[in-house]
Amino acid sequence: MKKFVTIRDVANAAGVSINTVSRALNDKPDVNEETKEKVLKVARELGYVRDATALSLRYGLTRVIGVIFEDSSNPFFSEVFKGIEMKAREHNFNVILMNTEKDYDIEEDAIKTMISRRVDGLIITPTQERFEDIESLANLNIPTIILGVHFKELKLPEVHTDDVTGGFLATDYLIKKGRKRIVLLNGLSYKSVAQMRFEGYVNALRDNGIKYLDELVYEIPEGVESAYNKTKELLLSGLRFDGMFCFNDIFAIGAIEALKEFGKRIPEDVSVVGYDDISYAKYISPSLTTVAIDKILEGQTAFELLLESVKSKAKMTAKEIVLDVKLIERKSA
């Protein structure tokens, strides 16, 4: 049925042996110029396209990398992916993308799949629930980059942003704007990112001589709804607060929705700062003051670090690349 032209077909048509074809195709020196021309011509006419699966088997290298995200449709990840794909394409690598839907079991399966596919390397944003699956990669010595997350427990190369500073910048900005009671709407604390942003929050309070209050700090699961509901709950509970530092822009969007619903003016009554600077942050209303991270760059960096690791056959080490963040001042705070 689906029959591709093989090197053998070309050989027959050109009246030479298959490895002469191979040599010609690969522009090797030990082949007569005329023969080469002829072979190339025949190959073109027949529509020959190299079979990458055969090459993979032959070389034990696939030129495929795997990317495992919790949700590739999340604008943060979709932009990071873009950076990865750009660089990969530039280096003639292809990318298999899989989602875990934040489920450890799916993550484990995805990793197995990637191993089975013999990917040359892997970029992953782990759920961080457990990490035996990631360890198995390290044991197989499959080059792996942890993206967007810091793993204390694992000695693997990581690319992430400076989220302690990010948390600090956001909180400090709110304080400078005169905010005294700043709610931290954080992600779940088993995630390193949440821990780091929390640390930044605490640092900023401390540096500004503001007392840390447990009643202002909340950890909630991902999602707009989640943030919307929690904010509504806080509002209903009568908790007083004049600022919110949200774990990400999605949370900020949910929070703002709830605040508006309660007639709060933003930023007059409550100032809101997000995180990530997803592309629509500037179009929501009020436009979102947020901690920007260069997502494309993060993806590119991850790929380049991975490529390094793929090329050097050395054992993976705990290299850590921390990317800068900056505060983008808009209307919400």
Added chain:
Amino acid sequence: MKKFVTIRDVANAAGVSINTVSRALNDKPDVNEETKEKVLKVARELGYVRDATALSLRYGLTRVIGVIFEDSSNPFFSEVFKGIEMKAREHNFNVILMNTEKDYDIEEDAIKTMISRRVDGLIITPTQERFEDIESLANLNIPTIILGVHFKELKLPEVHTDDVTGGFLATDYLIKKGRKRIVLLNGLSYKSVAQMRFEGYVNALRDNGIKYLDELVYEIPEGVESAYNKTKELLLSGLRFDGMFCFNDIFAIGAIEALKEFGKRIPEDVSVVGYDDISYAKYISPSLTTVAIDKILEGQTAFELLLESVKSKAKMTAKEIVLDVKLIERKSA
């Protein structure tokens, strides 16, 4: 270096031949129960993982499909992809995702790459600039689904939304809201989608007895900036209009930004309707009235149609799946 456990390693360790291992691993009937148990145990201990590249070569099937988008970070595509990936995972397929950046040459390269990878099938949103590259797929009889686009020139299976109806719904809604001079901020007209939405726009005007005016119809390239600039230009030119039907939500976002800048009240002065219902459409301000298409479903449908085509070894035919659209009423119109 990177040494994976092979069937041969397992065979040696278990003291059987490689095909006994193969049989055990594949749960074939002709293998002693005890031997099978032993082999399975050894395989587990050694951490054996099947090599998919070898399988691909062996069977001439990769269980990989290719997806070629113009920009996977565009929220429309990233959601469609999610639908594709979900279904693919369910059916034990993997997905290689590539971007064309709206460049025909990159598209052509991407297609070559996919052929080289021997993908079992391909889902593509063509640039529609030319289509020789797509034709080459048809000639190779590689199952291909055209997504989100209607190709008059090609007889290939397509999945797209009912954009004539969509264009009609949007325009008709604006008219029912009392709008008389409705700007169509359309995509470039060589794209079938733009043609279809235009057709819907014209139909709605006709059905409502409103005269079509060329001066209200504009075709612009993709991007928020593009829409922002064009809207600003229209405003500056003094063109009168009280409604805008935007080719997509991204355009609507850009248009709204420009309108606000000029002090126009939305929807009082100018009503705006978008298209796609990207996930942030409801969070921009005013929340966007838009024509919703189920992007996840579109992705899932595309995969399922592709799978059909992959399984049936029949020649590809021009099957067309047209998905429903519906108008989501929010605050912008």
Added chain:
DNA sequence: TTGTAAGCGTTATCAT
């Protein structure tokens, strides 16, 4: 300069 043959990891066919 060109051809022959082995091998990458797997499964299917054919023997035993």
Added chain:
DNA sequence: ATGATAACGCTTACAA
């Protein structure tokens, strides 16, 4: 029930 062998498409020693 199990083992040896060929084949998938390609590249690379090695021979000629």
